[in-house]
Amino acid sequence: KNEVEQSPQNLTAQEGEFITINCSYSVGISALHWLQQHPGGGIVSLFMLSSGKKKHGRLIATINIQEKHSSLHITASHPRDSAVYICAVSPGANSKLTFGKGITLSVRP
């Protein structure tokens, strides 16, 4: 069974700060997903990564397959980035996801 660990547990930042959220997993995977969940429950898929790095707007996600580690970076953070950020991994041959517990990010104006 894959264990997915996220750090830090909770995060508070000032608007404009550069933020990094980490994710480590224990077993080799096919893909890693970064998800965002706002109060009210809806989940948005931010990135799906198999290798390397992806960028979308102010968000950057990287993955190191050898080290079983991924990071999500938020540049020029904004209060609207306040949400829970969840890392999830997919095993080799199907889309069954195993999730981390999520990081609660609060960005203060």
Next chain:
Amino acid sequence: KAGVTQTPRYLIKTRGQQVTLSCSPISGHRSVSWYQQTPGQGLQFLFEYFSETQRNKGNFPGRFSGRQFSNSRSEMNVSTLELGDSALYLCASSLSLNQRRPKNTEAFFGQGTRLTVV
């Protein structure tokens, strides 16, 4: 393109009752997965359907079941509800083109159904 639609959004049931939740995937998506989210356990995989067949199942009791229709819409059913079944139930759809060797594609989530069992 419409997103993933889950109905109802909110539901209150009493212990012992049963409940059916519905998920309409994005048009063209053939894979639908269901997840349960609770404060204690976080997000957990329930099951996945592809082309009307259950392709994967998580570690939940037999009271939790699901099905998928020919139009890819999916339902999940929970029988003999317990207080601990109170949770946010999320479904996600993805393209998953090849059934034999499923390709990982991005998952699109619905807003969820919040079930409260009293």
